[in-house]
Each structure stands twice: as C-alpha cells, then as structure tokens.
Amino acid sequence: MVAEKKGLLSKWLKGMGKVREGVQEQFSRLWSGGTIGENDWETLEETLIQADIGPMLAIELVEGFRELKKNSSGNQDWRDWLSRTLLQELAGNESRLFPEFEGMDLKALLLIGINGVGKTTVAGKLANYCREKGEKISLIAADTFRAAAIEQLQIWADRAKVHCIKGSTGADPGSVVFDGMEASLMRNDTLAIIDTAGRSHVNKNLLAELEKVGRIVGKHLPSERVENLIVIDALAGQNAFLQVESIGKSLPIDGVILTKWDSQAKGGIIFRIHKELGLPIKFVGVGEKIEDIIPFDPESFVQALVFDQAVSDQAFS
Ligand SMILES: Nc1nc2c(ncn2[C@@H]2O[C@H](COP(=O)(O)OP(=O)(O)OP(=O)(O)O)[C@@H](O)[C@H]2O)c(=O)[nH]1
Numbered sequence: 001m002v003a004e005k006k007g008l009l010s011k012w013l014k015g016m017g018k019v020r021e022g023v024q025e026q027f028s029r030l031w032s033g034g035t036i037g038e039n040d041w042e043t044l045e046e047t048l049i050q051a052d053i054g055p056m057l058a059i060e061l062v063e064g065f066r067e068l069k070k071n072s073s074g075n076q077d078w079r080d081w082l083s084r085t086l087l088q089e090l091a092g093n094e095s096r097l098f099p100e101f102e103g104m105d106l107k108a109l110l111l112i113g114i115n116g117v118g119k120t121t122v123a124g125k126l127a128n129y130c131r132e133k134g135e136k137i138s139l140i141a142a143d144t145f146r147a148a149a150i151e152q153l154q155i156w157a158d159r160a161k162v163h164c165i166k167g168s169t170g171a172d173p174g175s176v177v178f179d180g181m182e183a184s185l186m187r188n189d190t191l192a193i194i195d196t197a198g199r200s201h202v203n204k205n206l207l208a209e210l211e212k213v214g215r216i217v218g219k220h221l222p223s224e225r226v227e228n229l230i231v232i233d234a235l236a237g238q239n240a241f242l243q244v245e246s247i248g249k250s251l252p253i254d255g256v257i258l259t260k261w262d263s264q265a266k267g268g269i270i271f272r273i274h275k276e277l278g279l280p281i282k283f284v285g286v287g288e289k290i291e292d293i294i295p296f297d298p299e300s301f302v303q304a305l306v307f308d309q310a311v312s313d314q315a316f317s
Pocket residue numbers: 113114115116117118119120121122143149196197198199259260261262263285286287288292
C-alpha cells in the first residue's frame with residue numbers, strides 16, 4: 001500500500017517536472033547572484049506567471065523574495081521562506097469531503113465541468129476510493145447527451161464494484177437525477193456520485209440545465225450532505241480558472257478536482273483558484289487507472305514543489 005502511494009506521488013512530481021525546475025532555478029540563481037537588475041526580477045515574475053499561479057500571487061512572491069534577499073543575513077534558506085509562504089496561501093484548504101457531516105445518511109457528489117476533462121473517470125475513481133472507505137455507493141448516469149456515456153459509467157461502476165443507476169440516452173438529466181436520488185435513498189446508499197454531461201462554461205442553456213440538476217439534488221438532501229465538485233484538466237491552465245469562475249456563477253461550487261496531473265501539468269493553477277476564488281482543492285487525478293487519484297494535501301504539495309521531496313506517507317492515507 002505504501003509503495004502504491006509512493007508510486008502515485010512520483011507521478012505527481014513528474015507531472016510538475018519542467019515548470020517546477022524552471023521556477024526553482026530562477027529563485028536559486030537570484031538568491032546566490034550579486035547585483036540583480038530590474039529585468040531579472042521581471043524574468044522571475046514571468047516564470048511564475050507561466051507556472052499559472054496568477055498575476056496577484058506572482059507579484060506578491062517577487063516582492064516577498066526581494067525583501068528576503070535585501071534583509072538576508074546569509075544563513076537563511078529561500079526554500080524555507082517559499083514553502084512557508086506557499087503553505088500560507090493554501091491555508092484552510094479543506095480537502096475532506098462533507099467536512100460538516102458525520103453519519104450514515106445519504107450524501108451526494110455532483111461532478112461538473114466542460115467536455116473531456118475527466119468527470120466520468122473521476123466518478124469511477126471516487127466510487128472506488130469511497131467504497132474502500134466504507135461507503136455504500138450508487139453512480140448516477142446523468143450524462144444523457146452522449147450515446148456512449150451511460151455505458152462508459154457502467155464500466156467504471158463494474159470496475160469500482162458499485163451500483164449504477166441509469167436513465168436512457170436523450171432523457172432529461174433533471175429527471176434522471178430525480179429518479180436516481182430516489183432510488184439511492186431507497187437502496188440505503190450512503191453516497192450517490194452523479195456524472196453529468198460535459199458543458200461549455202459559456203453556454204447559457206447548458207448552465208441553466210446544470211442549475212436545475214443542482215436544485216433537484218438540493219431538494220433531496222441538505223447542503224452539508226451535497227458537494228458540487230468541478231473537474232478541471234490541469235493542462236488547461238488559465239482557461240481552467242475561467243471555467244471554475246464561470247460555472248460557479250450558475251451553481252455554487254464546493255471544491256475542485258484537478259485531473260491529468262501526470263501529463264506535464266503546471267500545477268500553479270491550484271494557488272490561483274484557492275486565492276482568487278476561495279475554493280478548496282479536493283483531489284488530484286494522476287492517470288487513467290482507477291487508483292490514480294490522490295486527496296489533495298497542501299503540505300505534501302508544497303514540499304514536493306519546493307524541495308522535490310517525497311513526503312510523509314500518512315498524507316496519502
Ligand atoms: N493521463 C490522464 N488521463 C486522464 C485522467 N483523467 C481522465 N483522463 C482521460 O481523459 C479522457 C476523458 O475522460 P472522461 O472521464 O471521459 O472525461 P469526461 O469529462 O467525462 O468527458 P465528457 O463526458 O465527454 O465531457 C479519457 O481518455 C481519460 O482516460 C488523468 O488523471 N490522467
């Protein structure tokens with residue numbers, strides 16, 4: 001089990017490889033360099049912006065680092081300062097699901113996001129992850145738009161060894177969710193995971209449909225037992241930020257799941273989403289297999305970013 005977790009972590013680190021090295025190189029060079037010109041600071045700022053952390057944090061980090069260098073007595077380590085600063089940025093990130101609820105009554109995860117980001121894959125991975133933690137689960141196939149979507153979710157349900165509740169292709173997703181929630185309650189499930197169709201974050205009709213689905217879930221369960229989770233592709237960079245911002249205007253978002261972290265993601269988007277939208281990052285997807293999902297742990301993430309180090313195993317339990 002520990003070996004498995006370390007395997008996942010190494011995928012995580014590898015995913016961030018190039019950008020992480022680029023940022024570290026800049027900090028190291030400026031830290032040990034003598035005279036530093038304005039253009040050196042600008043280059044650092046650009047490198048940070050390219051890592052997707054957003055302009056606000058990039059400017060703050062450059063200013064903080066300038067101060068540190070100016071006042072440094074020589075025995076400080078910029079890595080300690082950077083890890084402390086980045087960790088502060090992620091303070092309060094609640095990665096647990098349903099932090100305000102304990103008990104065995106039904107809860108629901110509504111997975112939303114644009115096309116192809118990995119919602120259905122996340123539904124399967126989370127079903128497996130939560131089943132292993134003792135939940136009794138139904139997956140609800142509310143992507144009635146694409147012909148193969150229902151079948152795809154059934155395959156994930158089989159892999160995850162959980163039940164799948166299906167409507168028919170072309171049916172109103174709201175009615176599928178309504179029936180699904182009723183069925184899940186009847187089955188005494190403790191968790192319903194709802195897979196929805198990918199939808200553009202600028203399409204008003206599709207967003208209105210999502211709002212309706214959210215209302216239907218809300219009629220069945222109190223808010224502390226519902227989490228609307230937006231799935232974003234870590235490779236989408238700043239566009240992912242816009243998706244969260246825009247979809248969040250139609251449906252209150254409780255948390256973010258980043259997928260495809262294994263494919264050279266930059267990762268900085270985590271900071272921007274947390275800082276500017278105040279949303280917690282809940283999980284990170286690091287591959288296409290069922291076990292390729294990690295609960296997001298800020299400390300491990302920052303350690304890995306700044307020190308390239310594997311972290312304590314309990315962070316991944
Ligand atoms: N490398 C990698 N691939 C992933 C990850 N998560 C999902 N994928 C792949 O991304 C593709 C799309 O995944 P889906 O789960 O079908 O995405 P979706 O959001 O449900 O797509 P739509 O329902 O069409 O909107 C598939 O080929 C997945 O295998 C991940 O963490 N890493």
